[in-house]
Every structure is written in structure tokens, then in C-alpha cells.
Amino acid sequence: MPSEKIIFICDFDGTVTVEDTLESVFDRFCTGDWWETENRMRAGQITRTEALFKEVSLMDADEFEVNTHLDDNIEIRNGFSNFLEMVHRGEHELLILSGGFRKWIEKIFSRINAGDCSFQVSSNDIKYTGNRKWEFIPNPGTLEPLCSNCPNCKRAVVEKYKKDGYKVIYIGDGDTDFCPSVYADTIYAVSQLAEKLAKGGTSFHFFKDFNSIVALHQKN
Numbered sequence: 182m183p184s185e186k187i188i189f190i191c192d193f194d195g196t197v198t199v200e201d202t203l204e205s206v207f208d209r210f211c212t213g214d215w216w217e218t219e220n221r222m223r224a225g226q227i228t229r230t231e232a233l234f235k236e237v238s239l240m241d242a243d244e245f246e247v248n249t250h251l252d253d254n255i256e257i258r259n260g261f262s263n264f265l266e267m268v269h270r271g272e273h274e275l276l277i278l279s280g281g282f283r284k285w286i287e288k289i290f291s292r293i294n295a296g297d298c299s300f301q302v303s304s305n306d307i308k309y310t311g312n313r314k315w316e317f318i319p320n321p322g323t324l325e326p327l328c329s330n331c332p333n334c335k336r337a338v339v340e341k342y343k344k345d346g347y348k349v350i351y352i353g354d355g356d357t358d359f360c361p362s363v364y365a366d367t368i369y370a371v372s373q374l375a376e377k378l379a380k381g382g383t384s385f386h387f388f389k390d391f392n393s394i395v396a397l398h399q400k401n
Contacts, residue, residue, distance in 0.1 A: 205255060210250070243309070
């Protein structure tokens with residue numbers, strides 16, 4: 182084992198994937214204006230948990246339609262397999278930490294031949310209940326949240342690993358990654374997260390794909 186315990190904590194939607202899976206599926210299959218609920222959440226009028234319950238309830242699709250949409254429209258960011266190999270070779274740990282849905286994450290990861298490169302997934306989930314209806318399931322294994330907003334508290338996870346003596350390397354792209362990322366030792370950021378960190382003066386590494394993360398990590 183390496184002398185220093187290192188864990189990569191990596192967001193999924195918009196980070197492992199190029200597109201945000203939830204946005205893509207909701208845009209395609211939600212009846213009514215799901216963005217109205219999303220914007221209320223972003224304005225602080227309702228919690229993220231409340232928003233996801235409402236947004237999922239607006240879906241009108243069967244499992245085959247959703248799985249086909251995921252296969253046809255959701256692309257894994259380039260270099261992810263190389264990143265997995267680097268984590269495995271270094272005997273580090275990897276946790277996919279997502280506010281999205283395990284069912285869809287596992288569907289997308291089924292394209293990858295991970296070999297011996299094992300990793301954990303901590304996320305919310307979604308259940309198909311029949312008759313083109315779905316149910317949102319908050320992460321049953323989440324740590325005690327540090328605020329009431331998110332059903333899968335990412336900051337609590339980062340702080341847990343820090344207390345356990347790990348060097349935490351955070352990889353993310355969006356608003357839900359800002360709160361946890363600033364507690365990590367190293368940050369790799371893209372999109373909204375990169376913009377927000379830069380605006381706040383927080384040090385981070387910008388990445389385009391996972392090959393650039395591999396190159397930057399090996400250089401450091």
C-alpha cells in the first residue's frame with residue numbers, strides 16, 4: 182500500500198459524463214415545465230430533495246425508452262478508462278459521489294471494461310414503478326447532512342475522509358460540487374465549478390478530459 186492514503190472523489194453528471202444525465206432525460210421525458218421547479222430550487226425557494234421528488238414525478242417514459250436515450254445521448258468523458266487504470270496502479274481509492282441516480286450511473290458504466298479497477302458509487306436512485314411512472318429514492322446510505330438542502334451531502338463525505346487521514350482529490354463540474362470541493366486538498370474543476378472557484382479565488386486545476394487529470398496528477 183502507498184504510504185499516503187489518497188481518495189479521488191468524483192462527481193458523475195457533467196464530470197464523468199459530458200452531458201448532465203438528469204437534464205438530458207428530464208428535457209426529453211418530463212411533462213410540463215420541469216425547469217420551473219429547478220429554477221425555484223436554484224433560487225432557494227425549495228430544497229434539492231423537494232425538487233427531485235417533483236421533477237421525477239413529471240417523467241413519462243418506460244425503462245426501455247430511458248435506457249435507449251442514455252445509450253444514444255450520454256457520452257463518457259474521454260480518458261476515463263485511463264484514469265481508472267492510474268487510480269488502480271497507484272493503489273488509491275475512487276468514490277463516484279453523485280446527486281444523480283444509481284440506476285442510470287450503472288447503466289452508463291456498463292459500457293466500460295473496468296477490469297480490476299474497482300470503485301464505489303454513492304448516489305441517490307430512481308425506481309420505475311410501471312405505467313410510465315418513476316419514483317425518486319434519496320440515497321439510503323448518505324451521511325448525516327450538514328444542511329437540509331441536498332439528499333446526498335457531498336461535503337459530509339469529504340470531511341469524513343479528511344478526518345480518516347486521507348488526502349482528498351475532488352473532481353467536479355457544478356453547483357453541488359462547490360461546497361464539498363473547497364474542503365478537499367486538491368481540486369480538478371470544469372464548467373460552472375471552475376468559474377465559481379476562480380471567482381472566489383480558490384486554487385484548482387482546470388481539466389478538459391480525464392487524460393489531462395492523469396497527466397496533471399502524475400506531474401504533481
